[in-house]
Structures are given as C-alpha cells and as structure tokens.
Amino acid sequence: MSYILAFESSCDDTSVAVLDTDYRIYANLISSQPQHLEFGGVLPELASRLHMQNILKLCELSLEKAELELDDISAIAVSINPGLIGSLIVGLSFAKSLAWAKSVPLITVNHLLSHIFANYIDHPGLHAPFLALVVSGGHTEMIHFRRETEFEVVGKTLDDAAGETFDKAAKLMGLGFPGGPILDKLAHNGDPDFVRFPRALAQKDNFNFSYSGVKTAIRSYLHNQSTDFIQKHQADIAASIQAAIVDPLIDKSVRIARQLQLKCILLAGGVAANSALRTKLSQKAEHYGIHVYYPSLQLCMDNAAMVAAAAIPKYKAGLFSPLDVNAFSQKGTKLL
Numbered sequence: 001m002s003y004i005l006a007f008e009s010s011c012d013d014t015s016v017a018v019l020d021t022d023y024r025i026y027a028n029l030i031s032s033q034p035q036h037l038e039f040g041g042v043l044p045e046l047a048s049r050l051h052m053q054n055i056l057k058l059c060e061l062s063l064e065k066a067e068l069e070l071d072d073i074s075a076i077a078v079s080i081n082p083g084l085i086g087s088l089i090v091g092l093s094f095a096k097s098l099a100w101a102k103s104v105p106l107i108t109v110n111h112l113l114s115h116i117f118a119n120y121i122d123h124p125g126l127h128a129p130f131l132a133l134v135v136s137g138g139h140t141e142m143i144h145f146r147r148e149t150e151f152e153v154v155g156k157t158l159d160d161a162a163g164e165t166f167d168k169a170a171k172l173m174g175l176g177f178p179g180g181p182i183l184d185k186l187a188h189n190g191d192p193d194f195v196r197f198p199r200a201l202a203q204k205d206n207f208n209f210s211y212s213g214v215k216t217a218i219r220s221y222l223h224n225q226s227t228d229f230i231q232k233h234q235a236d237i238a239a240s241i242q243a244a245i246v247d248p249l250i251d252k253s254v255r256i257a258r259q260l261q262l263k264c265i266l267l268a269g270g271v272a273a274n275s276a277l278r279t280k281l282s283q284k285a286e287h288y289g290i291h292v293y294y295p296s297l298q299l300c301m302d303n304a305a306m307v308a309a310a311a312i313p314k315y316k317a318g319l320f321s322p323l324d325v326n327a328f329s330q331k332g333t334k335l336l
C-alpha cells in the first residue's frame with residue numbers, strides 16, 4: 001500500500017493528513033487560528049507565523065495517529081495556489097524539505113481543485129468524466145474534467161463570487177459573518193418568491209455568472225425598507241436572496257452537464273454546504289439522470305485530506321513537481 005502525506009496552509013488553517021492511494025484517511029488534523037478574530041479578518045503575516053509554529057507538531061501527530069513512520073510515506077503533497085503567498089510558502093517549504101530528505105516525489109496541487117477531490121474520499125468509485133461546480137467565498141466556476149488530470153473551465157463568474165454575495169447580503173441585513181450559513185438557516189422558513197431579485201446572464205447559451213447586479217438589487221431593496229419590515233420578513237428576504245444566488249448555479253450546471261453528456265456533477269467549496277443548493281440541484285439533475293455528489297460537511301472546510309485526494313491521480317500518473325517549484329497566489333484553477 002502507498003501512503004501520501006499532505007499539507008494544507010493556503011489561508012488560516014494548518015492541516016496535515018495521511019491517506020492511502022485508495023482515498024482512505026489515516027489522519028487529517030487541522031489547527032485553526034482564532035488569533036485573527038480580534039482583527040475582523042485574516043492577517044497574512046500572522047497566518048504565516050502561526051503555520052510555522054504548528055506545522056511540525058501537526059506532522060508528527062498525524063504520523064503518530066496513522067501509526068506510520070516517515071519512511072512509510074511514498075509521496076508528499078501540498079497545495080501551492082491560490083492563497084496567501086506567505087502561508088503557501090510555509091507549507092511548500094516544509095513539504096519540499098521532507099521530499100528532499102526522504103527522496104520521495106513532491107506533488108503540488110491547486111487548493112480549489114482539491115476541494116473537488118474531497119468528493120473522492122466520501123464517495124468511493126467516483127471517476128471522471130464529471131462536471132465540478134466550485135462555489136466559495138472567492139470563486140464560482142464550472143469545470144469539465146475529461147480525466148482526473150485533464151480539465152477545462154467552462155463557466156465562471158465575471159465579477160463577484162456566490163459566497164461573497166451571501167456574505168454581503170447578510171451584512172446589509174445586519175446579520176453576522178460568514179453570511180451564507182446564517183441566510184441558509186433563516187431561509188428554511190421563508191418564501192423564495194417574496195422578492196424577485198434579478199438572475200443575470202440567463203440566456204441559454206451563456207455559462208458564465210454575474211452577481212454584481214444581484215448585490216446592487218439587494219442593497220437598494222434593503223435600503224428602501226424599514227428596519228422593522230426587514231426584521232419581520234427576515235426569513236422571506238433570506239429565502240429570496242438565497243434563491244437569486246443558487247438558481248443560476250443550478251440552471252447553468254445542469255444545462256452544461258446535459259450539453260457535455262456528463263452523468264455526474266461534483267459540488268465543492270464553502271457554498272456547497274448550502275441546503276437549498278444541495279437539494280434543488282440534486283432534484284433537477286436527477287430528473288435528467290445526472291447524479292450530484294457533495295463532500296461531507298467536515299471535508300467541505302479547508303483540510304489536508306482533500307489535498308492528498310487531489311494528489312492521488314497525479315501520483316498514479318507520475319505527475320511530480322521539481323523541488324524548485326514556486327507557490328503563487330493568483331486566483332483560479334490554473335494548475336492542478
């Protein structure tokens with residue numbers, strides 16, 4: 001059996017995992033950084049320093065939990081883009097030094113794509129071709145995977161991301177952060193047709209998304225209502241906002257999956273936790289014989305098990321990185 005030791009440090013979670021090449025998890029430890037809370041956002045320099053403090057201990061604990069030695073490891077995996085550059089460099093430098101010291105291959109992966117491969121852990125037997133719908137705070141993309149190591153972006157947002165829109169709307173309603181889970185919960189008891197917010201780029205042949213118009217429409221709607229009214233109709237407004245954000249995701253992903261004759265859609269990213277998106281997308285896709293997969297909630301958040309999962313197809317294909325590879329912060333799915 002071959003084992004992969006994986007590292008994730010792209011933002012404010014340090015994580016180290018051990019998986020075998022059948023996607024079985026032996027350890028997946030995460031150390032989050034509450035130190036940023038008092039600043040109201042992630043401080044990049046502080047994040048890098050905390051990754052440096054945590055990574056060695058987490059690595060030791062992961063191997064201990066997996067009941068393995070470094071000598072049992074067949075390859076080292078690490079996410080190198082996108083993310084905070086200082087944070088990425090900590091994980092990459094650590095991974096490189098282990099790969100060099102133990103003379104094992106280094107496998108570098110894209111953090112965003114690794115969210116997709118979390119599905120491979122939860123749903124054994126999954127394989128390409130498939131459509132991936134990646135929806136997070138910073139990204140909204142549809143990606144066609146012909147093979148696990150060969151993909152093409154077939155649609156993406158032209159402006160704001162879906163998660164960002166949830167967060168902004170919740171903020172405008174005076175709710176907390178992150179807004180997605182709060183609106184999701186409120187929307188359970190609301191009427192999605194209470195307010196009809198616009199759905200941008202609704203033309204049948206358009207597979208891109210746009211959320212800036214929806215954001216403006218939400219802002220001006222809320223601006224014109226009294227605080228009492230918003231308070232009283234919180235659930236209905238939340239459900240209407242949620243529908244405006246998730247409807248285009250559902251329509252476009254099912255439409256392009258049908259056009260490309262794909263039989264499965266893999267959901268990934270923080271917004272994949274949204275209950276309306278999960279249920280409505282599954283129902284609509286199922287109607288056309290397309291099955292929707294999403295990761296378990298604990299694998300939806302940043303973790304190193306998903307980094308290992310994205311590295312496994314590359315390990316099997318012998319797609320390794322040289323030890324002088326660099327991390328980069330650029331958004332998107334440029335590199336697997």
Ligand code: KG4
Pocket residue numbers: 135136137138139162163164166167178179180181184269270271272273274275300301302
């Ligand atoms: O992938 P992710 O954890 O991280 C980044 O993008 O950095 O995604 C975070 C986003 C936030 O915008 C949050 O509001 C959204 O995912 N989110 C949700 C839900 N849970 C998290 N959005 C809608 N419904 C949810 N249940």
Ligand code: ZN
Pocket residue numbers: 111115301302
């Ligand atoms: Zn992430």
